[in-house]
Structure formats: structure tokens, C-alpha cells
Amino acid sequence: MREKAKVMDRETIRRAVTRMAHEIVERNKGTETLCLVGIVRRGVHLAARLAAAIGTAEGASIPVGALDVTPYRDDRTPRARADTGAPETRLPFAVADRRIILVDDVLYTGRTVRAALDALIDRGRPAGIQLAVLVDRGHRELPIRPDYVGKNLPTASREQVRVLLTESDGRDEVIIEEPD
Numbered sequence: 001m002r003e004k005a006k007v008m009d010r011e012t013i014r015r016a017v018t019r020m021a022h023e024i025v026e027r028n029k030g031t032e033t034l035c036l037v038g039i040v041r042r043g044v045h046l047a048a049r050l051a052a053a054i055g056t057a058e059g060a061s062i063p064v065g066a067l068d069v070t071p072y073r074d075d076r077t078p079r080a081r082a083d084t085g086a087p088e089t090r091l092p093f094a095v096a097d098r099r100i101i102l103v104d105d106v107l108y109t110g111r112t113v114r115a116a117l118d119a120l121i122d123r124g125r126p127a128g129i130q131l132a133v134l135v136d137r138g139h140r141e142l143p144i145r146p147d148y149v150g151k152n153l154p155t156a157s158r159e160q161v162r163v164l165l166t167e168s169d170g171r172d173e174v175i176i177e178e179p180d
Helices: 009-028 044-060 080-083 112-120
Strands: 003-010 034-041 064-067 099-107 127-137 148-152 159-166 173-178
Touching: 003 009, 003 148, 009 044, 009 127, 009 173, 034 044, 034 080, 034 173, 044 064, 044 080, 044 127, 064 099, 064 112, 099 112, 099 159, 127 159
Parallel strands: 034 064, 034 099, 099 127, 127 148
Antiparallel strands: 003 173, 159 173
């Protein structure tokens, strides 16, 4: 893969997360019963950043969980799904009757989000589930639409969008790559 363009840097990501945090609070009329659940890997880091931004703005502590959707993916055989646990799932709160903000780095086909919805609903019936993504790149295969978007990024299907975050990659940026 070769880098085609850097589309977000550290400051752009920070501003997008701050804006999304304010939108979440406004749309939910506060923070009561609100929980953030990051989809494992980078969605977890983004959920923590959103919770911190909401905490700074509202003086509230928002519970944050992590959801490993591997056992719920539809691109694995039923046996492989059954044999794979979800060791990285950590939900330090009951899902039932909570307003859940599901957080991921990139929304592409919608299949990861579909798996996450199944995983959440298996743990209880939330009052509602909303979706926050740092990058929406289009090309949906399922009728899934984010409620909060850091950046809409039209891409060709051959391109890849890479989100790099300090917590896992040592730097904050979003880049578009093309196959060699």
C-alpha cells in the first residue's frame, strides 16, 4: 500500500471528537443513562476520548465499555464463531435500559456495526443505540447510517482508510492508501 493523502491530523481529530461529544450531549439532552461502547481496537480509544470530552464539557463521568465483535461477524463460519470467545469485551455496566453510543473508527460496509448490534442486544435490551464514527467512507452493504460523524470521506472501493491513534499507533492521523 502506498499513502495517497493524509486527510486528518492530530488537531483535526481532536476537533472532530470534541464536536461529536457536544452533539451527543445535545441530542441526548444530557448524560443521564448514557454509556459509550467502543468496538475493539480503535473504537475503544475513540470512546474513551469522547467520554473525556463529554466529562470536560458537562462535568459528568460517562461509563465506557469495549466490545469485541469477532464471534458475531458474518464472514466467519458458524463453527469458527462458536470457538472464538470475546476476551476483549468489557462492559462495566448493564446494557438494559441504557442509551448506548456505539463507537468505531471507520464505517465502510456496515458489517462490523451489524455484528456489534447483535453482540449488544445479546447482553440486554438498551433504551436506544446510536452510532458514532470518526470516518464515514461510504460503500454500505447494509442499511446502516451513523448518528455522529467526525468526517465524511468519499473514497473509491479500492482505497483503504487507515486511522492511526496515539494510544495504539504512536500518532494521530487518518490517511488514504492505495494498493501498489
